[in-house]
Amino acid sequence: MSIAENVARIREQIKQAAMAAGRDPSEIQLCAATKMNNADAVRQAIAAGVDLCGENRVQELTQKLSENAYAGAPVHFIGHLQTNKVRQVVGKVDLIQSVDRLKLLQAIQDEAQKQGIRQNILLQVNIGREDSKGGFYAEELLPLLENIGSFPNVFVCGLMAIPPICQNSGDNRKFFLEIYNLAVDITAKNSDNVSMATLSMGMSDDFADAVACGSTMIRVGTAIFGPRNYQ
Numbered sequence: 001m002s003i004a005e006n007v008a009r010i011r012e013q014i015k016q017a018a019m020a021a022g023r024d025p026s027e028i029q030l031c032a033a034t035k036m037n038n039a040d041a042v043r044q045a046i047a048a049g050v051d052l053c054g055e056n057r058v059q060e061l062t063q064k065l066s067e068n069a070y071a072g073a074p075v076h077f078i079g080h081l082q083t084n085k086v087r088q089v090v091g092k093v094d095l096i097q098s099v100d101r102l103k104l105l106q107a108i109q110d111e112a113q114k115q116g117i118r119q120n121i122l123l124q125v126n127i128g129r130e131d132s133k134g135g136f137y138a139e140e141l142l143p144l145l146e147n148i149g150s151f152p153n154v155f156v157c158g159l160m161a162i163p164p165i166c167q168n169s170g171d172n173r174k175f176f177l178e179i180y181n182l183a184v185d186i187t188a189k190n191s192d193n194v195s196m197a198t199l200s201m202g203m204s205d206d207f208a209d210a211v212a213c214g215s216t217m218i219r220v221g222t223a224i225f226g227p228r229n230y231q
């Protein structure tokens with residue numbers, strides 16, 4: 001199937017999942033996770049109507065920016081980001097979704113201040129408390145956000161999470177609901193400079209469950225572009 005057909009099918013699946021949950025499908029943005037796909041594939045996805053692109057690797061981001069691959073769509077950074085590479089990402093992307101540790105938050109703050117800009121970010125939550133994954137633990141978020149005034153050059157737009165791989169379909173809903181409830185708790189604190197408008201959760205295999213649990217942004221790679229070639 002073509003990229004355009006895949007995007008159309010996913011849109012329909014988003015619509016079905018949203019309506020089943022009593023949600024307006026327009027509340028959910030489709031982010032094309034473009035890692036290991038070239039500029040031509042990215043352009044096809046944008047032409048097919050994805051809302052934005054998400055890039056994982058700094059080198060690929062830089063390459064595709066130089067090819068003007070994202071023309072017509074916002075681009076987000078969604079992968080692990082080393083602090084020595086923030087300069088190549090801050091100010092280059094509309095949103096950094098994968099802010100997973102204090103040291104990175106500080107590095108983004110410092111670079112954004114240097115550039116005289118405000119960088120939109122999401123805080124990544126390690127919702128399954130997995131050693132293999134980055135992200136803040138849930139209980140770290142409220143204290144961090146109480147202190148977010150110390151990072152005046154970032155704006156927190158919400159949360160991002162990658163739940164553990166679950167054996168049975170539906171088991172992941174507990175993690176998605178935890179994220180949703182965290183966002184509700186944070187919103188109740190009414191912190192300045194913090195929005196919880198964006199909940200980035202759900203990928204090719206589980207986005208319908210994520211939509212059922214309040215996701216506002218799904219990040220889809222394989223279901224749009226086909227399997228990635230790791231050779």
Ligand SMILES: *Cc1c(COP(=O)(O)O)cnc(C)c1O
Nearest residue numbers: 033056078203204219220221222
């Ligand atoms: C690759 C990737 C995705 C997309 O994964 P698929 O299973 O191919 O849809 C989503 N989020 C992040 C952070 C990724 O690295």
